[in-house]
Amino acid sequence: MNALLDQLGAYAPLLISVTKAIIFLLLGFFISSQVAHFIRNRIVNHPRIDDTLGNFAASVVKWLILAFVGIAVLQLFGFQVTSLIAVLGAASLAIGLALQGTLSDLASGVMLIIFRPYKLGDFVDIAGTTGTVKSIDLFVTELSTPDNIKIIMPNSKSWGSIIINYTNITTRRADLVFGIDYANDPDKAMNVILDVVNADERCLKDPAPWVGVTNLGDSSVDLTLRVWCKPSDWWQLKCDLLKNVKYAFDANGIDIPYPHTQIVSVSKDAQAEA
Known part of the structure; x- marks a missing residue:
């Protein structure tokens, strides 16, 4: 029994150091998370500071606190921090080569925050x-x-x-191409397209919408529409304009050509006469 107590007494300082280290680490993680959360909320709620900077600053502060906690834990076990820093400084080249990808990510993250x-x-x-x-x-x-x-x-x-x-702009242009039959009047088709555009409030008046003949294809006259809108309306506006112009073409007798296959049958008598 006395021997067991002697052994426990010999390991008591180590157990105390381990207990302190665990407490320090738990407190460090808790305090760093709380401080980072506080900084993030303060910056996010500030009207003149971008939210991105808040997340970045919170991450930096959190890692700095954890670094200090790590140094304190090492001191509990008797490590000479100054000697450790000297060793790390001597090994910095090797560490830099081994972690060059991670350091590149860190440097790029700083550049993203600065130039945004x-x-x-x-x-x-x-x-x-x-x-x-x-x-x-x-x-x-x-x-x-x-x-x-x-x-x-x-x-x-x-x-x-x-x-x-796509967000950091105030307006965006939507380009759409409509093909009409060669038998149809291009001017009439362009007026129909502009009527559809002018009826949609999402289409901006300035810059003004533009439509014109841009290609004479094998089976169609191609009309290109260029219209400006808000970035948030761009995708849905394109879909709606395609549908509404198709309905307007149908209502005005304007044909949208599509590939046709024509089969000609020649009788034997016609071949003999030829």
């Missing part, structure tokens, strides 16, 4: 991936596609690719 090619809620196309920006972290950007698929994209890929922002 997109922000939370923007509808973007990044490297061929289209979706709504849900979050911008230190290392990744999260997108939500129109069919509600979650996309996680490294910031280095985002910053190093072509970024198309």
